[in-house]
Amino acid sequence: MYLPGVGPKKAEILFGELEIETFKDLLYYFPFRYIDRTRFYTVREINPELSYIQLYGEVVSVRFEGKEKGKKRLVCRFTDGTGSIDLVFFQGLTWIKDKIKPATKYVVFGKPNLFNGQINMVHPEVNIPETENPGAFSTNINGIYSSTEKLRNSYMENKVIVKFMYNLLNLVLNKIPETLPDYLIEQYKLMPLPEALLNIHFPQNQDLLVRARNRLQFDELFYIQLGILRHRTARVKANQGFVFDKVGERFNYFFENNLPFPLTSAQKRVVREMRRDMGSGKQMNRLLQGDVGSGKTLVALMIMLIAADNGFQSCIMAPTEILAAQHFSSVVQFLNGMDVKVSLLTGSTKKSKRVILYNELAKGTIDILIGTHALIEDDVQFKNLGLAVIDEQHRFGVEQRAKLWNKSKTHPHIMVMTATPIPRTLAMTVYGDLDVSIIDELPPGRKPVKTLTFNDSRRLHVFGFLKEQIKQGRQIYIVYPLIKESETMDYKYLEDGYESIVRAFPPPEYVTVVVHGKMKSADKDFSMNLFVSGKANIMIATSVIEVGVNVPNATVMVIESAERFGLAQLHQLRGRVGRGADQSYCLMMAGYKLSKESRKRLELMVATNDGFKIAEEDMKMRGPGDIEGTQQSGLPFKLRITDLSKDGDMLEAVRKIVESVLSKDPDLSNDENKTLKTNLENADSQKKFSAIS
Ligand code: ADP
Ligand code: MG
Numbered sequence: 001m002y003l004p005g006v007g008p009k010k011a012e013i014l015f016g017e018l019e020i021e022t023f024k025d026l027l028y029y030f031p032f033r034y035i036d037r038t039r040f041y042t043v044r045e046i047n048p049e050l051s052y053i054q055l056y057g058e059v060v061s062v063r064f065e066g067k068e069k070g071k072k073r074l075v076c077r078f079t080d081g082t083g084s085i086d087l088v089f090f091q092g093l094t095w096i097k098d099k100i101k102p103a104t105k106y107v108v109f110g111k112p113n114l115f116n117g118q119i120n121m122v123h124p125e126v127n128i129p130e131t132e133n134p135g136a137f138s139t140n141i142n143g144i145y146s147s148t149e150k151l152r153n154s155y156m157e158n159k160v161i162v163k164f165m166y167n168l169l170n171l172v173l174n175k176i177p178e179t180l181p182d183y184l185i186e187q188y189k190l191m192p193l194p195e196a197l198l199n200i201h202f203p204q205n206q207d208l209l210v211r212a213r214n215r216l217q218f219d220e221l222f223y224i225q226l227g228i229l230r231h232r233t234a235r236v237k238a239n240q241g242f243v244f245d246k247v248g249e250r251f252n253y254f255f256e257n258n259l260p261f262p263l264t265s266a267q268k269r270v271v272r273e274m275r276r277d278m279g280s281g282k283q284m285n286r287l288l289q290g291d292v293g294s295g296k297t298l299v300a301l302m303i304m305l306i307a308a309d310n311g312f313q314s315c316i317m318a319p320t321e322i323l324a325a326q327h328f329s330s331v332v333q334f335l336n337g338m339d340v341k342v343s344l345l346t347g348s349t350k351k352s353k354r355v356i357l358y359n360e361l362a363k364g365t366i367d368i369l370i371g372t373h374a375l376i377e378d379d380v381q382f383k384n385l386g387l388a389v390i391d392e393q394h395r396f397g398v399e400q401r402a403k404l405w406n407k408s409k410t411h412p413h414i415m416v417m418t419a420t421p422i423p424r425t426l427a428m429t430v431y432g433d434l435d436v437s438i439i440d441e442l443p444p445g446r447k448p449v450k451t452l453t454f455n456d457s458r459r460l461h462v463f464g465f466l467k468e469q470i471k472q473g474r475q476i477y478i479v480y481p482l483i484k485e486s487e488t489m490d491y492k493y494l495e496d497g498y499e500s501i502v503r504a505f506p507p508p509e510y511v512t513v514v515v516h517g518k519m520k521s522a523d524k525d526f527s528m529n530l531f532v533s534g535k536a537n538i539m540i541a542t543s544v545i546e547v548g549v550n551v552p553n554a555t556v557m558v559i560e561s562a563e564r565f566g567l568a569q570l571h572q573l574r575g576r577v578g579r580g581a582d583q584s585y586c587l588m589m590a591g592y593k594l595s596k597e598s599r600k601r602l603e604l605m606v607a608t609n610d611g612f613k614i615a616e617e618d619m620k621m622r623g624p625g626d627i628e629g630t631q632q633s634g635l636p637f638k639l640r641i642t643d644l645s646k647d648g649d650m651l652e653a654v655r656k657i658v659e660s661v662l663s664k665d666p667d668l669s670n671d672e673n674k675t676l677k678t679n680l681e682n683a684d685s686q687k688k689f690s691a692i693s
Pocket of ligand 2: 419
């Protein structure tokens with residue numbers, strides 16, 4: 001409010017809308033794009049994808065069109081010799097009519113639109129050039145700041161924000177302290193910070209804008225990485241880990257007698273990586289990434305057996321009851337005949353059972369506890385928790401994970417698993433503190449799932465195909481985006497779908513079960529069991545089955561209103577099939593009218609089965625903050641100028657630089673690194689980062 005032009009009222013709105021409270025906040029509120037007024041386009045070059053552009057030419061005619069009230073408009077035909085377009089005005093018609101004269105040269109500035117197959121410009125700026133050669137008079141590249149409706153309604157449109165920036169820079173430009181030491185600025189030829197801040201708001205030319213952006217990105221990424229890497233060193237130093245140095249009886253027995261199939265070499269490799277961590281005397285903190293169906297559960301089981309061999313308890317926390325129950329039954333099956341006590345704890349575990357379970361857990365008679373969020377409740381006390389595994393970890397919030405960490409005085413070893421592959425750049429920032437293991441190989445014999453899109457009108461054809469599959473003994477999932485009909489969204493919903501499926505697949509010839517999140521868990525279990533045991537042919541579900549469910553005999557995944565689902569979700573759903581030896585199919589049903597994005601998503605699904613590729617594309621399409629898999633945990637810091645889907649090279653380069661700075665001066669105690677130490681302590685990213693691990 002002390003900035004000229006702002007005052008208390010506007011200051012309050014700036015804070016409420018954009019969280020801008022200090023001069024620094026405002027200074028770091030960067031334009032999200034620029035209008036280059038140094039460049040002139042010709043009419044022939046125009047296409048409707050272009051953002052704001054400038055033209056130079058002559059208005060040839062001015063006329064009114066549309067008689068009815070509200071439709072009346074002024075249309076000026078404009079030409080520059082390469083072609084002509086209409087400039088269209090809906091408001092202030094008489095005033096504009098007076099201003100714009102035929103046979104006069106103008107500089108026109110606006111955004112091309114496509115209307116009835118013709119390109120036009122609505123309400124462009126129309127100015128008289130000050131000289132005959134328009135290239136000479138306009139030399140600005142103008143920043144555009146993202147805005148909100150409230151800001152615009154409070155007289156803070158772009159023009160006003162620009163004015164604030166101007167006033168602010170006038171006030172503080174020569175007082176902005178440098179945030180990087182001289183040696184880095186010299187070595188990497190970075191633009192000094194004040195100059196970069198000036199040019200990001202008021203670029204003198206494209207070249208300087210590029211350099212300014214580079215410098216600010218470098219800064220942003222540098223401090224994030226510095227925070228992460230320092231934090232990691234501190235964590236490793238502070239946390240002694242339990243030493244699991246024995247690979248003993250149970251692991252070996254399992255390996256020799258119970259392992260139903262040979263491990264893939266990727267599974268062997270990641271188990272080795274984890275064994276090394278757990279035996280090192282340091283606390284393991286590892287992320288296991290592996291596409292759906294790559295066999296992560298087995299990896300978790302094997303390292304839990306190592307924990308048991310060393311006299312420790314372990315647990316797996318899964319995001320849904322269905323998944324926890326399934327882990328439980330597959331672990332019990334895997335351990336058939338072995339002396340390992342496994343228990344299940346979920347929200348629906350009866351109180352009487354719980355009491356016994358808590359008791360056994362505290363005494364140490366339970367070796368492996370499998371469950372849901374119920375595991376992190378305070379009543380759950382282990383005798384000696386040595387290893388905690390979190391499945392589908394992106395489904396859990398930061399606090400939930402931290403609670404699990406703290407179930408043991410010495411932090412247990414931690415292994416988090418995710419089947420939503422995270423693009424490398426994101427992994428390096430969001431999970432930069434974790435070591436990463438990757439299973440990049442599916443068990444042998446799996447045939448890639450065939451993915452097809454069908455229009456709703458082909459439903460009967462699809463049903464015919466489903467019947468054929470059922471005849472061959474296969475099972476089918478049909479997934480709906482909604483349970484009930486929605487007034488606002490025209491998507492298929494489960495209740496209606498159920499009726500039409502039962503009509504097309506009548507009992508007793510066919511058995512259809514339903515599972516969705518709003519059901520009582522006993523009912524859910526009942527349906528689930530019918531399907532898992534092969535007694536039901538069709539399972540109708542919402543995306544609750546998206547995560548982890550494993551029924552190898554299911555070969556068809558039908559996704560209704562597939563346009564409604566995000567890429568990661570689609571990929572997860574598809575991952576429910578293709579788990580056995582038979583050819584599997586993913587059939588995506590979609591409406592006629594699809595947005596460009598929806599179409600792109602479906603096309604990508606058809607084109608590839610590779611989860612990592614899908615994750616990369618997802619990030620490009622949606623921006624890193626919105627990636628499924630990070631929504632819940634969120635990016636731990638606000639990125640003001642870096643786009644993780646585009647600036648991966650910069651990130652990698654900066655990470656290396658940070659590593660080299662820290663390898664020479666781990667505590668940042670050298671004189672030359674003083675700035676780094678002070679700034680790091682004050683950085684937002686640092687504060688937020690310490691909260692996540
Ligand atoms: P995800 O990584 O998606 O959690 P799962 O752990 O559920 O995958 O494994 C998928 C299926 O593959 C399970 O039926 C599992 O028993 C099987 N599986 C795991 N490892 C192998 C392997 N090495 N060879 C054959 N099948 C395997
Ligand atoms: Mg799984």
